[in-house]
Amino acid sequence: MDTIAxxxxxxxxxVLLTIALGTFGGLVIGALPGLTATMxxxxxxxxxxxMSPVMGLNMLIGIYIGGIYGGCVSSILxxxxxxxxxxxxxxxxxxxxxxxxxxxxxGMATIASTIGGLIAAVVLATLAPQLAGIALEFGAPxxxxxxxxxxxxxxxxxxxxLKGAISGLLGILISTVGADPISGVMxxxxxxxxxxxxxxxxxxxxxxxxxSEVFTQxxxxxxxxxxxxxxxxxxPTRAEMSESKGALIRGSIIGTLIGIVPGTGSGTAxxxxxxxxxxxxxxxxxxxxxxxxxxxxxxxxNNAVCAAALIPLLALGIPGDVVTAVLMxxxxxxxxxxxxxxxxxxxxxxxxxxxxxxxxxxxxFIFGMALxxxxxxxxxxxxxxxxxxxxxxxxxxAFSINLNPVDLYTMVGFGVLGxxxxxxxxxxxxLCIALILGPLxxxxxxxxxxxxxxxxxxFISTPITLLFLGLTVLSAAWPYISRAIVRxxxxxxx
Amino acid sequence: MIKATFTAAAVAALTxxxxxxxxxxxxxxxxxxxxxxxxxxxxxxxVVADTFERLFDGQMVVRxxxxxxxxxxxxxxxxxxxxxxxxxxxxxxxxxILPLIGGTDYQFDDVEFIGLFARSxxxxxxxxDAPFSDYDGFIEYAKTKAPQIxxxxxxxxxxxxxxxxxxxxGIAIESVPFNGSSEARTACIGGHIDAMVASPAEAKAAxxxxxxxxxxxxxxxxxxxxxxxxxxxxxxVDFTWSSWKGLIGPKGMDEETLAxxxxxxxxxxxxxxxKKTLTDMGEFVTYEDAAAFEARARxxxxxxxxxxxxxxxxxxxx
Numbered sequence: 019m020d021t022i023a024x025x026x027x028x029x030x031x032x033v034l035l036t037i038a039l040g041t042f043g044g045l046v047i048g049a050l051p052g053l054t055a056t057m058x059x060x061x062x063x064x065x066x067x068x069m070s071p072v073m074g075l076n077m078l079i080g081i082y083i084g085g086i087y088g089g090c091v092s093s094i095l096x097x098x099x100x101x102x103x104x105x106x107x108x109x110x111x112x113x114x115x116x117x118x119x120x121x122x123x124x125g126m127a128t129i130a131s132t133i134g135g136l137i138a139a140v141v142l143a144t145l146a147p148q149l150a151g152i153a154l155e156f157g158a159p160x161x162x163x164x165x166x167x168x169x170x171x172x173x174x175x176x177x178x179x180l181k182g183a184i185s186g187l188l189g190i191l192i193s194t195v196g197a198d199p200i201s202g203v204m205x206x207x208x209x210x211x212x213x214x215x216x217x218x219x220x221x222x223x224x225x226x227x228x229x230s231e232v233f234t235q236x237x238x239x240x241x242x243x244x245x246x247x248x249x250x251x252x253x254p255t256r257a258e259m260s261e262s263k264g265a266l267i268r269g270s271i272i273g274t275l276i277g278i279v280p281g282t283g284s285g286t287a288x289x290x291x292x293x294x295x296x297x298x299x300x301x302x303x304x305x306x307x308x309x310x311x312x313x314x315x316x317x318x319x320n321n322a323v324c325a326a327a328l329i330p331l332l333a334l335g336i337p338g339d340v341v342t343a344v345l346m347x348x349x350x351x352x353x354x355x356x357x358x359x360x361x362x363x364x365x366x367x368x369x370x371x372x373x374x375x376x377x378x379x380x381x382x383f384i385f386g387m388a389l390x391x392x393x394x395x396x397x398x399x400x401x402x403x404x405x406x407x408x409x410x411x412x413x414x415x416a417f418s419i420n421l422n423p424v425d426l427y428t429m430v431g432f433g434v435l436g437x438x439x440x441x442x443x444x445x446x447x448x449l450c451i452a453l454i455l456g457p458l459x460x461x462x463x464x465x466x467x468x469x470x471x472x473x474x475x476x477f478i479s480t481p482i483t484l485l486f487l488g489l490t491v492l493s494a495a496w497p498y499i500s501r502a503i504v505r506x507x508x509x510x511x512x
Numbered sequence: 513m514i515k516a517t518f519t520a521a522a523v524a525a526l527t528x529x530x531x532x533x534x535x536x537x538x539x540x541x542x543x544x545x546x547x548x549x550x551x552x553x554x555x556x557x558x559v560v561a562d563t564f565e566r567l568f569d570g571q572m573v574v575r576x577x578x579x580x581x582x583x584x585x586x587x588x589x590x591x592x593x594x595x596x597x598x599x600x601x602x603x604x605x606x607x608x609i610l611p612l613i614g615g616t617d618y619q620f621d622d623v624e625f626i627g628l629f630a631r632s633x634x635x636x637x638x639x640x641d642a643p644f645s646d647y648d649g650f651i652e653y654a655k656t657k658a659p660q661i662x663x664x665x666x667x668x669x670x671x672x673x674x675x676x677x678x679x680x681x682g683i684a685i686e687s688v689p690f691n692g693s694s695e696a697r698t699a700c701i702g703g704h705i706d707a708m709v710a711s712p713a714e715a716k717a718a719x720x721x722x723x724x725x726x727x728x729x730x731x732x733x734x735x736x737x738x739x740x741x742x743x744x745x746x747x748x749v750d751f752t753w754s755s756w757k758g759l760i761g762p763k764g765m766d767e768e769t770l771a772x773x774x775x776x777x778x779x780x781x782x783x784x785x786x787k788k789t790l791t792d793m794g795e796f797v798t799y800e801d802a803a804a805f806e807a808r809a810r811x812x813x814x815x816x817x818x819x820x821x822x823x824x825x826x827x828x829x830x
Contacts, residue, residue, distance in 0.1 A: 060549030060576075064558045067789070154640075154702035197581070200689055202666030204615050204829045211587065211617050214580025280698045281691075335717055336698045343694050344550030351555065353792050355717030420548075421577045422584055461691060469660060469688060469704075 024369035028377060033073050037374060040080025041381040047081070048088020049393075051098040051224055052415020055085025059344045063351070071352040071367050076374030078348050082341050083135060083324050083378045086284055087386060090127040090317055095120060095396050096408055098228035098415075102220060103284035103320040105450050106292045108227055110305065110312030117308050118250060120394045125252040126310045127317040128386035129259075130266055134318030135379035137270040138277065138325035142332075143372040147361070150333035153278050158466035159477045161281065163486035165459035168286055170493035171293040172448040175306075179497075185444045189452025190459070192217060199461035200468060212424025221416035221425040222432045222453060226446050229412050229433025232405050234440060239401055249394035252387060254310055262314035265295035273319030277326025283339035284320035285454045289447075291319030297496060321382075325375045331356050332368055536596060536772050540571035543759075544600040546585025548578040552711070556630060556757050556795055557601045563786040567779055581665065582606030583616045590618045594764035596773055599626065602760035602805070604669045608812045612820050613667050615829030620813055624765060627777030628758035628800040628808070630790055633735055634673060636661075637710050637724040641703035645725045647742055650707070654683035659706040662688045662696035667825060670696075670709045673730065673753040675819045677744060680751040700724060712737045713794025730754060735796075753812075757795065758805050774802050 027033060040062075047058040058081045066074030089104030094111030107127065114123035141149065156164075169186065176182020195206045196216025207213040254262070269291040276287035295315035296305040305312050327338025328345075335357030337343035349356050354364055361368055396404070416429035436446050470476035477483060492499075543561055545554045554576060561572040577585030582605050589600030602625065611619050636650075639662075644650045653659060663670035666689040678685040688705055690696040693714070700708045701723045710724070716737060718724040726741040730753040734743055744751045759777055761770075780786055781799035790797050800808065820826045 057549060060554065063550065063555065064562065153698070157699065157702065157704035197666065199691060200666055202613065202689075202825065202828070207615075211580070211615070212584060214583055214615060215578075218579070281695055330698075334701060334723070336701060337694055343692075346694075347550050347552070347555050350713055351789075351793055355713070357717040357723065358721040359717050420579050420584070421575065421588075422579055457691075465688060465690075468686075 020365065021369055024366045025373045027070075027072055027366075028076070028370060028373045033076065034377070036069070036073050036077045037080045037377050038381050040077035041084040041378050042385055044081035044084025044086075045088040045382065045385055045389075046084075048085035048100045048104075049091040050415065051092050051096075051100050051228060051411050052220060052418050054101045054220065054419070055082050055089075055103075056340045056344060057419070058082075058085050059341050059348075063344065063348050066348060067351065071349075071354060071364075072370035072374070074352065075345070075348055075367070075371055076378065078345055079324075079328075079371065079374050080378040080381065082345070083321065083375070083382050084385070085341075086320050086324050087128070087131045087317075087382050089320075090131070090313075091124065091393050094123045094127060094313075095393060096228065096404075096411075097231040098408060098411065099223055101284075102223055102454070103288060103323070104316070105223055105227065105285065106288040106316040106447070107313055109292065109316075109447060110307070110309050113306070113308030114310070114313070115308075115397065119308070120397055121250040121252045121390050122254050122258065122310070123308075123313055124390045124393060125387070126254045126258065126262065126313045128383060128390070129254065130262070130269065130314040130317035131321040131386070132379055132383040133266050134270040134273050134320070134322035135325060135382065136376065137318075138274045138322035139372070139375040139379060141274050142325045142329055142375060146329045146333045147358070149278055150330050150336075153280055153330040153334065153336060153338070155480070155482055156279055156281075158462040158469060159480065160482045160486070161458060161462040162466055162477060163483040163490070164279070164282070165455045165462065167486045167490045167493060168290055168455045169451065169459065170490055171289055171451055172445070173494055174293055174297060174302075174496065175447050175451075176445045178443060181444050182448045185439065185446070185448035186452045189449040190456040192222075192449075193453050193456030194460065199457070200464045210424065212422050217428050217432075217453075218416075218420055218422065218425045219453060220419050221429040223450065224412050224416050225429040225432030225434075226436040226450060228408055229429060230436030230440055230446070232408050232412075233433065233437040235401065235405050239405065249391075249397055252390040258310040262311040264298060265291075265311035265315040266318050268294055268298065269315040269318035270322045273322025274326040276319070277323035277338055278329050280327075280330055280336050280338050282458070283327070284323040286458075287319040287323045288316040289451050289454070291315040321379075325379075328371065328375065332360060332371065333358065335360075536769050537568075537570040539597065540573050541596070542598045543572055543574050544585045544589040544598065545574055545576050546578065546582035546589075546600065546603060546606055547576065549576045552632065552713075552793070552795075553601050553603055553757065555793060556790055559786060559789050559793075560629070560759075560780055563780045563783050564776065566785075567783060568776060580615075581610055581668065583610045586610075587616060587618055589760070590622050590762050592762050594624075594762040596761065596765050596769040599759050599761045599773070602626075602628070602756065602758040602809075604755045604809075604812065607760065608809055609667060609669060609672055609816050609820070612813070612817055612827070613825055613829055614827045620809075622763055624761045624763045624770070625802045625806040625809065626759040626761055626770070626773050627781070627802055628756050628798070628805040629777055629781035629786075630757040630795040630797045631754040632711050632757065633754050633796050634709050634711060634730040635715050635738065635741065636674070636677070636707055636727045636730070637700070637715050637719065638707050638727055639700035639703055639705055640723055642706045642725070644706075644727075647728045647747055650727050651681065651683060654678075654685065658684040658686040660686045660688050662690055662699055662705040662708040664693035664696055665689055665691065667820075669755050672816050672819050673709055675823065676753065676815050677730070677749070677751050679819060679822065681744070681749045711794060716794075753815075754796075756805070756808070758800075
């Protein structure tokens with residue numbers, strides 16, 4: 019079979035070494051807050067000019083996979099999502115590290131990322147052309163329905179529904195700052211030039227989660243409380259693994275499906291996976307307290323997105339997310355136009371990229387597992403020093419993305435906001451979800467209305483919209499339904 | 513005494529100035545790309561920087577400063593110290609269109625044009641399931657119903673070119689803005705819009721596999737990549753449009769530095785290796801000196817002004 023002949027070049031030592039270097043580099047980039055997988059791939063594209071397509075593209079895929087994984091490190095250890103993809107990992111990863119199980123949390127994240135990555139890679143290698151068709155069905159009404167469904171997560175993530183709704187609506191309000199997606203009119207920029215495209219997402223995230231945590235810790239340090247950290251090994255316990263099974267499988271499938279839909283990506287996937295894991299769990303109240311299945315869900319989902327986002331790219335020539343859009347640039351430079359023709363004209367490249375996805379995932383596992391003790395050491399740094407270094411990282415991270423000084427104010431502003439929200443029991447996660455999904459919701463609502471002459475009924479016209487709108491209703495009603503079921507069982511037992 | 517020092521300092525300053533221009537550049541030149549890394553402008557600027565370093569033994573650092581439709585990075589370069597060490601990728605949207613819409617802290621006349629080395633040609637393509645498949649069918653369809661034409665963002669270059677064509681051809685269109693051209697392309701291949709403006713690189717593979725159908729080329733003459741696709745001009749509509757890849761800087765650079773930079777752009781554009789890499793990326797390598805570049809931009813400024821006026825977007829954000 020030709021496939022084997024096409025896979026052989028991958029095992030040349032220099033190709034393996036390049037993929038390993040890419041994956042390792044991606045891991046480091048992802049672990050540093052503010053440096054994202056997108057940036058890593060884009061910056062290293064010029065290096066691939068002179069490489070063979072399989073070598074160059076697989077190095078970029080390695081950076082992508084390593085970068086999305088690496089984000090979990092700072093999420094778990096520092097409460098600073100290294101990339102937006104890992105924002106949801108903060109919810110259970112950080113509390114777990116606080117309880118002295120940082121090593122096990124990182125181990126869980128590594129295993130979950132690997133399983134998610136491998137499952138999506140299998141789907142990519144076997145079903146890419148068939149599944150890519152799904153991506154084409156998504157028009158404005160479908161994206162709108164998906165975003166609406168995503169927003170219902172807020173209801174189940176917040177203990178207090180009213181406070182959750184307030185956080186979510188605040189997030190949507192904040193996401194409307196900047197140019198109107200349809201008319202281009204500036205909204206709520208108060209004439210500040212740097213806000214022309216709204217609050218930058220990553221600086222906002224860094225402020226919301228990391229800087230706010232520093233503020234909270236400074237209060238605690240000032241109170242004289244300085245807990246001594248112990249860092250556990252690296253393998254999750256048998257109990258943790260068996261509890262996480264469902265979350266892992268569900269996260270991988272959700273990540274794969276969301277990854278195939280262009281324009282959504284790993285941020286959305288990890289939040290939805292987290293919510294579904296929590297909803298399906300027998301002990302939903304443990305989520306958010308340092309519960310391993312929470313990490314398993316988000317990390318399997320965000321790495322599943324990596325391979326899945328390659329599906330529409332390779333099969334249709336449509337990038338599934340921002341990083342694959344940059345990868346498409348890499349393909350074009352090699353003189354390869356991604357799309358249905360690529361499977362016929364350059365099967366070696368397609369098969370080579372499928373294979374590279376597996377190899378990079380394996381390297382990611384090896385490096386991740388090997389480095390856990392090194393990463394965990396971070397927690398041995400005295401609290402005061404660590405807090406100061408996080409502040410420095412926050413500023414560097416927030417500035418390095420756009421080199422826009424306004425982003426620093428954004429970061430500090432969101433830091434203060436996040437601190438206040440934490441103090442008064444408002445969910446930062448709800449705000450974060452709204453920031454991710456708000457723009458998707460708004461622009462597709464507006465675009466859908468524009469394209470259908472303001473006919474609202476067009477939003478319930480296709481099976482996909484009906485599916486997601488149905489899920490939305492179900493999801494919003496779930497707390498009441500589950501309570502009714504519990505009550506039912508209770509009466510039966512009597 | 514004071515006077516003597518003054519004179520000496522002045523003389524020193526003058527010679528330093530002259531010497532500075534003679535062995536420019538003495539330190540790394542920053543090249544601001546007003547978009548995020550990885551897009552077509554960014555990638556071609558990285559090739560420019562590579563070529564520059566190879567030809568002139570100086571360093572050129574690409575600095576991505578995205579945001580505000582390219583307005584933030586362009587502003588940074590236009591307001592930089594005019595010493596030749598901060599330049600920017602001259603991009604159509606932020607230089608020609610944004611100042612007209614408003615909300616920028618610079619105007620067209622604040623821009624110093626240095627030289628153009630490539631253009632991104634544009635085609636109008638019909639999307640999957642569109643009710644037309646060639647130029648004549650497109651115009652015929654537009655007589656009964658405004659075709660929905662996707663673009664890369666409200667007030668972006670793609671919207672202006674589609675509207676400007678509609679104006680010249682006397683048809684009505686409905687512009688559907690997306691968040692970037694890659695989203696528009698997804699909607700196009702999925703059949704959610706009727707047509708869009710695409711680059712040859714974007715349209716080539718898609719039209720070979722039947723996902724898109726080229727309608728017309730926005731050039732004076734037919735292009736090699738699409739020999740069977742007519743131009744609007746040959747169909748009797750006086751309309752051409754392309755986006756450009758050039759260098760700009762702040763006003764106020766001294767003559768020698770400016771002359772050096774202008775010559776450098778020429779040498780980069782004529783370098784064989786540069787031409788090959790950029791052509792492989794789907795760009796159309798062509799050199800235009802500062803005057804021709806500025807004249808081209810000024811022409812588009814006028815086209816954009818009349819389109820924006822019609823769309824009631826002129827000065828909208830001021």
